[in-house]
Amino acid sequence: xxxxxxxxxxxxxxxxxxxxxxxxxxxxxxxxxxxxxxxxxxxxxxxxxxxxxxxxxxxxxxxxxxxxx
Numbered sequence: 001x002x003x004x005x006x007x008x009x010x011x012x013x014x015x016x017x018x019x020x021x022x023x024x025x026x027x028x029x030x031x032x033x034x035x036x037x038x039x040x041x042x043x044x045x046x047x048x049x050x051x052x053x054x055x056x057x058x059x060x061x062x063x064x065x066x067x068x069x
Contacts, residue, residue, distance in 0.1 A: 006036045006044040016050030017057070024053060032056055 010028075014021040027033045028043060033052050035043045 005046055008045040008047055008049060010043050010045070013045050013049045013053060017053035019053060019057060023057070024049075027053060027056060 008016075010021045010024050013024045017024070024033070024045075025043070028035045028045075033045065033049050033056075035045045035049075037043055
């Protein structure tokens with residue numbers, strides 16, 4: 001039985017965060033966002049994952065801007 005808390009797909013998180021699905025997968029593989037796998041191998045994420053992905057991307061942009069400036 002699927003955990004209700006983990007219902008967002010990679011694509012839905014990417015759309016909500018304004019990024020590519022590959023970005024979500026990369027953050028998941030690095031352990032920056034939590035996910036579960038369904039029996040078929042599909043990754044599912046918590047509903048708040050898009051907000052976390054946006055935070056990570058904003059932090060990276062800020063660090064890059066600080067290095068450039």
